[in-house]
Amino acid sequence: MAGLVVWSNVALLALAGVARAGNEDSFLFGDHASMMAGAVIATASGTGATWYNPAGLGQNVRGRLELSGTAFTLRLRRIPDGLQVTGPQDARQAIKSTQLFIVPSSIVWVRQLRPHVSLGLGVFVTEQDIFRFDGDIQIPRDSSGYSNNVDGQLSGTILRYHLGASIGWQMGSRLRLGASVFAVYEKHDEFRKLFADATSGGDFETTFLQRLVDAEVSRLSFEVVVGAQLSITDHWLLGAVVRSPRLTVWEGASTDNSTSLVSRGPTVSAVTLTNVDHTLINNAGTGLTMPPRIYLGVARRTSQYELALELDVRPPIFSELRAARWAINGRAGYLRQLNATNQLGFGLFTDRGGYAPPRVFPDARVDYYGATVGWKRKSRVKLRAGERATTLLFSTTVAVRYALGFGESTTIRFDYADTAATGRVARIDDARVDVIYHELSLYLGTSLEF
Numbered sequence: 001m002a003g004l005v006v007w008s009n010v011a012l013l014a015l016a017g018v019a020r021a022g023n024e025d026s027f028l029f030g031d032h033a034s035m036m037a038g039a040v041i042a043t044a045s046g047t048g049a050t051w052y053n054p055a056g057l058g059q060n061v062r063g064r065l066e067l068s069g070t071a072f073t074l075r076l077r078r079i080p081d082g083l084q085v086t087g088p089q090d091a092r093q094a095i096k097s098t099q100l101f102i103v104p105s106s107i108v109w110v111r112q113l114r115p116h117v118s119l120g121l122g123v124f125v126t127e128q129d130i131f132r133f134d135g136d137i138q139i140p141r142d143s144s145g146y147s148n149n150v151d152g153q154l155s156g157t158i159l160r161y162h163l164g165a166s167i168g169w170q171m172g173s174r175l176r177l178g179a180s181v182f183a184v185y186e187k188h189d190e191f192r193k194l195f196a197d198a199t200s201g202g203d204f205e206t207t208f209l210q211r212l213v214d215a216e217v218s219r220l221s222f223e224v225v226v227g228a229q230l231s232i233t234d235h236w237l238l239g240a241v242v243r244s245p246r247l248t249v250w251e252g253a254s255t256d257n258s259t260s261l262v263s264r265g266p267t268v269s270a271v272t273l274t275n276v277d278h279t280l281i282n283n284a285g286t287g288l289t290m291p292p293r294i295y296l297g298v299a300r301r302t303s304q305y306e307l308a309l310e311l312d313v314r315p316p317i318f319s320e321l322r323a324a325r326w327a328i329n330g331r332a333g334y335l336r337q338l339n340a341t342n343q344l345g346f347g348l349f350t351d352r353g354g355y356a357p358p359r360v361f362p363d364a365r366v367d368y369y370g371a372t373v374g375w376k377r378k379s380r381v382k383l384r385a386g387e388r389a390t391t392l393l394f395s396t397t398v399a400v401r402y403a404l405g406f407g408e409s410t411t412i413r414f415d416y417a418d419t420a421a422t423g424r425v426a427r428i429d430d431a432r433v434d435v436i437y438h439e440l441s442l443y444l445g446t447s448l449e450f
Helices: 002-014 031-035 054-059
Strands: 064-086 091-114 117-139 147-171 175-199 206-231 236-243 246-265 268-277 287-290 293-301 305-314 327-337 342-351 365-382 391-410 412-415 426-428 432-449
Touching: 031 064, 031 327, 031 342, 031 365, 031 391, 031 432, 054 117, 054 147, 054 175, 054 206, 064 117, 064 147, 064 391, 091 147, 117 175, 147 206, 206 287, 342 391, 365 432
Parallel strands: 064 412
Antiparallel strands: 064 091, 064 432, 091 117, 117 147, 147 175, 175 206, 206 236, 206 246, 236 293, 246 268, 246 287, 293 305, 305 327, 327 342, 342 365, 365 391, 391 432, 412 426
16 A cells, blocks of 8 residues: 555656647737737728628628638747756756647638628637657766666647638628637647656665556537627727637547556565556536637728727636636737738737646646737739629738747656665655747738639
């Protein structure tokens, strides 16, 4: 029984909270939003309105098809002193993840059903993360005979897709209303491994620890979005959007945890501990798993420029882990018409998650602050007489998004102070540590209006 008690400390390696990549707004959708840091609640009118404010579809007068993608996303994440060993010698090492990947962020089709009413269909990749945190500690043999080689890795993928339809209509000359329904599919795969090979000059001369965790979670949810836009004057606009709580109707999860500890010495009986369990990690269950979000925006738009400000509020309800505090975010964007074919845009944003403080490795809570800059070029092609449309309008957009994240993550610590005498390794409670993360993305978008 004593061995099992000590073993339970080591087994904590399986009991993690929710490992997160970014927050809910890691990517921007559509040319307009990518140039203005997403500050388009009051002014969205093209394909981006399908995601940001379906009321903006009421302004649409053409058919539109837009393909957009992130040419690359670079994520740099470092957990200082993330892996720690204490005992005859203390050592600590940072755990780092540097990943570069491509994200096909959205494809959207918009069609005018009748004057002042348009339908939008879209697929949005709202989260994609490929992560691999690596850490190792090498302690050379000292005069007492103690040495330790520790290697650990946490890798996996996080995916979230929104598939849905939107409708927007113009209610009179100044008011627009809209609604969207999205199906949300999420998938989280995670694999953890840790190997530690120690020697000592005590009764137990060798101790080998191995930990393997393989976890997978998939879930299907639904969200509803309602929005409004009001043109107060010819140049001033207001926008409001309410995104419903995320209703999860199905979740499938599996976790395989296995740990082995073997300690041997010439004068003592070997200590062999093995444990296999299937305690689920990263699961959220069904029901309301994310809180609602409320957006308010104001903008001034002229023929030469567009300036927009907006506020995003998410209350702490429905999830103790994902919504432990109020999450209040702001966005600001400026778009300048350089000439008849070129636009230049800038934006500032915050992406605060409102998550609970991290408790167990590899949990994290990070708030992001960043900026965007983008350029758009339009080309118009005239069609021959008799076609339904007189012109085709092609556009190409290039934008850059950078986000700096401040927050907390957790460390893992193993204690070998009594290993030489008992053959056992103690797992010390995880501690929080301050982290700084970096995200850099290059956005490429192309659209056709017909």
